[in-house]
């Protein structure tokens with residue numbers, strides 16, 4: 001068991017800097033998910049924690065020990081790789097037991113442990129097979145078993161589910177969560193899939209271009225994204241975002257002359273300021289035509305999603321999407337009456353993309369009050 | 370799916386393969402047929418056309434203890450120089466693969482020896498290992514005659530083994546390095562996470578995954594040491610001392626071109642050819658089965 005402190009980590013490959021000073025604290029036993037688009041430096045950060053990548057600047061401490069100069073094996077981390085990285089010439093049992101073999105444990109103990117682990121990951125009947133004779137999901141389990149057998153202080157996962165099909169991914173997600181509850185080891189899980197992040201994490205770290213954009217509980221990130229990037233990256237379907245001009249506190253105008261009310265207590269915006277205005281498709285309300293303050297959405301096309309449907313259209317001149325619960329059907333060419341609850345509006349600085357006004361923490365307090 | 374290029378025009382196809390076919394005919398089949406003919410015939414002592422003698426030439430070489438000596442020496446040479454060149458190359462490739470400082474330069478330099486012709490290699494090693502003037506002469510200053518390939522059979526053998534391995538290691542190195550770099554880096558990293566150090570990773574992960582390459586190089590090296598070692602022997606030891614380095618291929622040359630006995634030389638060539646074919650067959654048949662192709 002160990003907490004992890006990451007202080008001012010930088011990494012440079014040749015002329016390009018891929019990590020620009022990352023700071024993170026991970027509590028003992030926490031399940032932290034690092035979320036970001038491909039190429040933002042997630043794997044690099046994870047590999048630096050594991051000891052597979054040198055640390056150019058800054059410090060990493062695991063369980064209070066600075067590990068910058070320690071070999072991977074001295075750090076007490078286990079890692080599950082995206083492509084599983086199973087040893088192709090070894091059987092499942094040999095793969096799982098390799099760490100113990102390297103550690104020089106007696107054969108009887110090894111076999112017993114392999115048996116236990118195989119039971120946990122459900123591979124008892126496959127111990128004599130080679131990885132090439134396993135399905136994707138089974139390989140994934142071998143990789144998990146191999147990581148578990150050493151009882152590491154820290155689990156590192158680098159997009160371990162991205163090679164699985166959708167159904168298996170959901171199933172493995174649950175199993176990983178269950179395992180974490182059972183083992184209680186500090187876990188860092190890297191992914192570019194925001195649903196995976198939302199469902200697994202105690203806390204999510206959103207990364208973008210080698211920087212941390214925001215750290216927080218999934219709910220917090222969803223409700224009060226600190227930047228426009230977090231707002232657009234988290235949540236599916238994606239948040240509607242459009243440029244707007246503040247008319248007066250509590251009112252903004254988007255292109256096409258549509259005026260949208262927001263909660264002036266939440267955003268310190270000055271009249272004339274250019275902002276980016278956002279609202280999640282699921283926060284938009286469908287109202288009866290002619291309702292006071294309703295806007296007209298010119299429907300263009302509809303995406304069927306099963307339990308609901310996603311209606312795409314135009315609000316003023318902006319592209320706009322709305323979630324419509326099942327019941328009434330809508331078709332392209334129609335006009336829907338929609339209401340935008342002022343409390344669901346997000347405002348971001350048009351320049352640096354930061355959320356306007358109050359800090360997310362204070363905002364939480366405001367909301368709670 | 371059609372994977373091969375198909376030519377409708379037979380004339381064009383013929384024209385395209387003709388040069389290659391011609392080369393193979395002239396430089397492979399024709400000499401082979403010629404050798405076969407010589408091997409089963411003999412030249413009359415005072416001239417005239419060759420006479421057909423059947424197996425007589427073969428019976429003669431197989432009853433000659435000098436010939437059996439050259440077989441023995443060749444096998445020793447093949448085993449020693451194959452082991453040495455493969456081991457050296459593997460070590461160099463493992464080190465270059467780790468991408469330590471300067472690995473690009475090493476990768477480049479290590480291949481050079483293979484580009485050098487065998488006689489040139491022989492010449493270089495003749496100088497290096499000359500007992501009185503070479504690099505190794507310093508040894509003889511402390512212990513006179515500890516090293517003298519001109520007098521001691523084993524010294525001469527060691528000399529040609531080293532010279533040949535030096536050349537072949539370069540060739541092997543390239544194959545090992547390519548194969549090592551084809552091993553996914555995450556496998557090595559997974560092993561590192563499992564607590565395995567550099568040597569342990571080489572033993573448990575890298576070398577097992579190199580098996581197909583190892584097998585291929587084994588076949589090539591053994592074959593090469595039987596058929597392509599002539600240049601080195603000719604320049605360094607001349608088959609001596611006392612036939613200690615009288616490799617089969619060198620004996621063919623000295624019997625044929627020095628002794629001018631084409632028939633005996635041809636018969637020996639046929640034996641050598643069959644030996645190499647048999648060795649290769651055995652290796653494919655029995656060794657390859659145990660190779661794990663990842």
Ligand SMILES: Nc1ncnc2c1ncn2[C@@H]1O[C@H](COP(=O)(O)OP(=O)(O)O)[C@@H](O)[C@H]1O
Pocket residue numbers: 013018036037038039040041042043044045
């Ligand atoms: N060994 C390397 N050499 C050079 N550039 C690298 C190397 N590894 C990663 N990068 C670069 O660093 C950036 C971050 O990579 P990575 O951490 O793998 O991103 P992610 O895992 O978030 O997709 C990418 O732009 C990638 O091209």
Ligand SMILES: [Mg+2]
Pocket residue numbers: 042043044159
């Ligand atoms: Mg990655």
